[in-house]
Amino acid sequence: MSVAPPTPMLVEPFEQADRQHEAMVFGLWLFLATEILFFGGFFFLYAVARLQDPGGFAVGGHKANLLLGTINTVLLMSSSATLTVAERAIKAEWRRAARVAIVATLILGTAFLAVKGFEYHEDLSEHLFPTVPGFPFTAVGAIRFWSFYWLITLIHAVHLTIGLAFVARLLWLDRLGTLGPRWMVAEVTTLYWHLVDIVWLLLWPLLYLIGR
Amino acid sequence: MAEDRPPDARTIVLKPLLVWAALFGLGAISLGYALVPGAPLKPLLSLAIVLVQASLVLGAFMKLGKASALVRMTALIGVVWLSFLFLMAFADLATR
Secondary structure: OOOOOOOOOOOOOOOOHHHHHHHHHHHHHHHHHHHHHHHHHHHHHHHHHHHHOHHHHHHHHOOOOHHHHHHHHHHHHHHHHHHHHHHHHHHOOOHHHHHHHHHHHHHHHHHHHHHHHHHHHHHHHOOOOOOOOOOOOOOHHHHHHHHHHHHHHHHHHHHHHHHHHHHHHHHHHHHHOOOOOOHHHHHHHHHHHHHHHHHHHHHHHHHHHOOO | OOOOOOOOHHHHHHHHHHHHHHHHHHHHHHHHHHOOOOOOOHHHHHHHHHHHHHHHHHHHHOOHHHOOHHHHHHHHHHHHHHHHHHHHHHHHHHOO
């Protein structure tokens, strides 16, 4: 049994809730389509580089930290579930559950970044950065793998940090007591977060399961 | 917003939890298969699993299936243009 969401706060130029909702979801998906193309370009780069030297790619990928990468995958998958709970709880006017789920999402997202930071520290201590002295590989594929690893994981981390700021904003709106009528903001925030999750779901096998 | 529990509390929590469990299970299969020494078609299987996971997130979490035709078409456009990039570039590489 579903419950109708609370009466939304309308903003200019909209006079009807359904039109505002359609415009917000459409606008966000338009942005996500550009994000798909943005990340797609990097995945294309990965595909071409890997095809040119699959052996070197596998050797390079074998040094990626599987345990930390897997922990981060679980953290991000879990955060997608908690943010979905938050979004639905907001619509159902179940304020306590919404607040708990938003805080859980913030903790999981921050934990992801902390684990990533720890992983970067480990990578650097093993000289796994293509331009530093002592980089352990000479194969072109391995060099390209680690170039791609740093580039794409940093870009993803930036996206996640932006997502965390938007999720934190939901908590702020809750404190102001306006989150219920602004459930559409929660919905589009959730859409962005899920795309960042999907990108990581794709990165996990490409970066951590390769060469196993 | 009200503080009391809404009538569909089970749905609000249970459905995302079930999808999370499915995502987790699929990830475990992908990891398990990747660790089998000498197993064939590892990259293909892991990418196929990612496709299922992404479909779950798109359908159950992002509610793309229930979205309007305009929204669904917008979501598709990014993938369609991306497929052009892959098709044309790989066609060029394959015919050199």
